[in-house]
Amino acid sequence: DTEVTQTPKHLVMGMTxxxxxxxxxxxxxxxxxxxxxxxxxxxxLMFVYSYEKLSINESVPSRFSPECPNSSLLNLxxxxxxxxxxALYLCASSQMGVGPGNEKLFFGSGTQxxxx
Amino acid sequence: GQNIDQPTEMTATEGxxxxxxxxxxxxxFNGLFWYQQHAGEAxxxxxYNVLDGLEEKxxxxxxxxxxKGYSYLLLKELQMKDSASYLCAVKADSWGKLQFGAxxxxxxxx
Numbered sequence: 001d002t003e004v005t006q007t008p009k010h011l012v013m014g015m016t017x018x019x020x021x022x023x024x025x026x027x028x029x030x031x032x033x034x035x036x037x038x039x040x041x042x043x044x045l046m047f048v049y050s051y052e053k054l055s056i057n058e059s060v061p062s063r064f065s066p067e068c069p070n071s072s073l074l075n076l077x078x079x080x081x082x083x084x085x086x087a088l089y090l091c092a093s094s095q096m097g098v099g100p101g102n103e104k105l106f107f108g109s110g111t112q113x114x115x116x
Numbered sequence: 117g118q119n120i121d122q123p124t125e126m127t128a129t130e131g132x133x134x135x136x137x138x139x140x141x142x143x144x145f146n147g148l149f150w151y152q153q154h155a156g157e158a159x160x161x162x163x164y165n166v167l168d169g170l171e172e173k174x175x176x177x178x179x180x181x182x183x184k185g186y187s188y189l190l191l192k193e194l195q196m197k198d199s200a201s202y203l204c205a206v207k208a209d210s211w212g213k214l215q216f217g218a219x220x221x222x223x224x225x226x
Contacts, residue, residue, distance in 0.1 A: 004158075042203055042216030043159065056213060090158060103207055104149070105214065107158035 006108035023074040023091030035090040120217035138204035151203040
């Protein structure tokens with residue numbers, strides 16, 4: 001299994017709603033990531049988890065709250081979002097440790113989020 | 117700061133060859149990746165270079181010159197399905213933290 005699975009594929013929410021994005025992988029990867037991608041722009045790193053601990057937070061607003069319940073799952077909790085937060089949210093995973101290309105990212109197909 | 121530059125768009129004919137250039141200026145260097153992304157889909161890994169030289173993988177090849185801060189992705193025998201955005205990404209410092217270029221949209225015409 002070389003897939004990263006994200007749900008839901010599409011999400012529309014109001015600015016007062018609370019929702020969660022989910023990501024799952026069964027490749028034994030111990031690093032998991034959230035990226036945000038606006039149309040025709042490159043992915044921007046939001047968070048990195050290694051061994052289920054948050055290791056990088058790229059100064060993301062607190063209305064985005066990541067959670068890593070176990071080594072296979074990664075969630076992104078959303079609350080009080082703004083319309084400018086509308087984007088494609090990509091989850092990714094990778095191996096860790098030495099060796100060339102170990103940091104190769106496997107991406108999920110993303111959640112297209114619209115905030116109204 | 118970090119800077120990764122690649123052309124915005126390139127057009128080529130089916131069966132032809134296209135070369136996508138990427139130049140980078142980063143605080144460190146621990147490898148360069150190329151990803152392909154079709155509209156509305158996830159990026160998929162194409163190649164990885166950490167040492168100077170050419171890496172060949174079927175119809176796709178990638179080249180790196182660390183001294184020049186330069187890489188290219190070469191797509192041969194273009195097919196219609198190769199129409200996509202191609203992202204150059206540099207691993208500048210800590211593991212997993214890739215810095216992406218803005219992407220090059222390749223349009224393959226019949």
